[in-house]
Structures are given as structure tokens and as C-alpha cells.
Amino acid sequence: MSLLSVVTAVYEPEPEYLLAAYESLDSQHLPAGWEWEWLVQEDGRTGAAASILPADERIKLGYGRHNGVAITRNLALAASGGSLVKNLDQDDILSPGVLARDIAVLGEDGLPEVHWTVSRALDLLPDGSTAAVAGDPPDGRLPRGFVPDRWRAAAYRLPVHPATMCLRRNLITALGGWMAVPGSDDTGLLIAAGTLTVGYFHAEPGLLYRKWPGQESGQARHTEPVEWNARMSLIDERARALEQLWAQQSVPAS
Template identity: 55%
Template sequence: MRRRIIIVTAVHAPSAHFLPDAYKSLVAQDLPAGWDWHWLIQEDGRSDELAPHVPDDPRVTFRQGRPGGPGTARTLALAHADGEYIKVLDADDQLPAGALARDLAALEGDPTLGWATSRVLDLLPDGSTVGFEGDPEAGPIERGAVLEFWSANNYRAQVHPATLFARRDLLLALGGWMALPASEDTGLLLALNSVSRGWFTPEVGLLYRKWPGQATGQAAHTDPAERDARMAVVESRARALAYLRWQYPVTE
């Protein structure tokens, strides 16, 4: 019986034309024998603009739903997640060669790990890439380490939530992505780190596209009042989980 990694992608009309590039990066992934992937593309809303960009591949499922933001779309997609692991892939991003296999090897190799992340490069409009200094050391990330760093560094984590690869059951237990207009993936990252150890891979695991239409580039994303509210609820959730001593793996 084959085992599956579920790729979850939220998409809306402005980013739909990037889906073929994301698909090419998925097709190029090599997985160990007995493994495959299933790509769940969930539109944030209902339009006629996305279907022409969805690849014709039995490993790809496209669904639509009521608009509610990317976190809502991803969480709706989980209803059809028929695999052991969930990998985030935004519609406008790409996976470098080997990314899925490295994530899988980390969690299959250590049952005490709940999630994995990796190095990111910005993919600029001219096709060039830009990296960043300050990645953590390769290897395990202990419980609470992301929240501690994030709190001390103006709400910037040392690992990127767009690279998350997580155990499906753990992600579901946390309720999926937070019901926020933005930073919903940061909220999930901090929640995961509050209850479980993670892993960081220093090889590049994501090409993060920079383009004028992306949500994080809009003025509303940096509105101070909303940002403070988002950060407050993200932090409160993470600290509450730590206080309640929820943890993965479960111990007697």
C-alpha cells in the first residue's frame, strides 16, 4: 500500500497563473519507494478563473468554497487530506528538487518530531534568488524555541512557516490554520512548536516568489493596529498550549 504526502495550496484568482510553475516543481520531486503525493488545491472563493490553470493530473484535486482567507481555504482542504503528512505550498511558490524527500526523511527518521522546516530563498521577478543570514543550525528545534526567538525579534521567527511539513494528525489536533486575515501560518508554526519538537533543514526547501500582487506586500498587511492584534492572539495561543502541557508525542 502506497503512503501519501498531502500538498495543501490555497489560491485565489490573482495568483492562479502561477499554479503551473508550482506543479512543475512538484512533478520534479523524487520520493522513496512506496510514497507519492496528492495535491489539494482549494480556491478561496468561487470563480471561473482558476480551473484553466489547474493541471490535468489524477494526483491533483481542485475544490472551491466560501471565501475566508488562505487559512480557511487550507483548513477546508484538510477534509480531503488522505495521507500521513501535510506539506504547505502557496500557489505562487515552488519546491526545489529534493525538498519533499528531505522533510519526509526527517520525520520518518525521528518519531519525536512533529514538523519540519527548511531554508528559503526569495524568487525575484527577474528569476534571480536572494537568501538571508540567520538560519538556525541544522537539526532539531526544541519545544518553545520558535516562540522565544519570535518574541525577542519583533515577531519574526527563525524559520519560515511557508515551508511547514507536519504530521497530519497533529495539525488537525491544533485546528489547522488560525482564523486570521494574515499570519495564520505563523500562528500554526508557533502552535506546533509549543507542543512538539521540529526540524530545520539547511538545504533550500522553498522558492518564495516576490511579486506585486502577493498578500504580504499589501498595505493592509502592515497596518499597526491589525498587526498588533494578530501577534497578540498568535502569542496567546502558543503560550496557552505550553501552559496546558499539551505535547506530541503523547506520553503516559
């Protein structure tokens, strides 16, 4: 049996939203021979997630010190066992069929040259309506370098949504998991993955990205200029270093 690990960092979760995330995962239909596990890692030790979620042997609860979302996701990664790893934020909702689409590309019968996938995301607004985000690329392969090049050209704005990522396990572990930068750890991982390897974009929506007052990316501190520029600069510097190393390894030995 092949396994896809879904990783969720939890901190002071809204019960309604965390249950909606679970229900969206529970309703996924996977190809024959596949199953999922959900690594719900709490950033702390309050037991909040355990008090909200139902008993389900596919859910693996973890706890740790209060270290922030990147370390919390990486602790969940360490406890996971899947050959594929997908992120799911505690307040977002997976769209029907998204796991099957990820597996179709990254599974044993998929596209071996592709190492990660992203999907179209729709903003889920407080009134329950959804809104599309303009600028998605066409459905299909994303060449190596496409995402970081577009990101730089757009003043550090991504052309695809990092919350929709699914990656081959050997890629995510080789890159050190989620990058230890505040609020942009998924951007750091996606930029590094896109620098080294080919990806795939699913034009069919794969995620409802919840917009609500409590979300971290909606807080003023997330876009405070000094910190924002520092972490974007570090993500960019790492990507350029990876690109340089790739180029050196690609040159035949004399």
C-alpha cells in the same frame, strides 16, 4: 502506499505562477512507497485553477465560499488523506528534493520525536534571481519552544519560514489547522506546533518564495499596526496557554 498531502489555497491565481508551482511539485522524487496528492482549494467558485492546471489524477480541486486563506487551507486539509501535510502557496516553487527530505525526517523510518519540519527559503525576485535570508538556525532538530522564544525576542519575527512547513497530520488537526487570523495563519500554526513539539530545520533550500507586487504579505494592509499587533498578541496568547497546559500535564499526579 504512504501519502503526503500538499495543500494550496488559490485566489485569483497568476497562471504562470500556479503552473510553476505545479511543475515544481511534479518534478519531486519521493522515496519508494510514497506518493503525493495536491489539494488545490479555491477561495471562491470561479474555476480559475481548473482552467490553468493540466489533467493530473493527483490534483484534487476544491471550491467554497470566499472565506480567506486560513479557512480555504483548512477545507483543503479536510479533503486530504495524507499522514503528512505540507503547505505550498499558489505563487511559490518547491526546491528539488524537499519532499524527500521531509519524508526522511517525518516518515515511518524517520525521527519519531520530530513532528514538523521547515526548510531554508530563498526569496525569488521579479528578475528571476534569488536572495538568501540571514539568520537561519543550524541544520537539525529545533527543540520545543525554540521557535516561539526566538519569535518573541525578535519582536514577532520568525526565525524560520512558515511557508516551508510540513507537519504530521495528527499534530495539525489537533491544533485546529491554520489559525484564523488574517495574513498570519501559517505563523499561528507554526508557533503553536513549536510550542508543543520538536521540529527539524533543513539547511538545504526547500522553497523559492516569490516576491512580486501582487503577493498578500507585500501589501501595506499586512503590516498595518493595529491589526498586526492584535493578531500577534492573539498568536502569542494561544502559545502561552498551550505552554501552560503542557506544564500542567507534565506534573505527576499527587
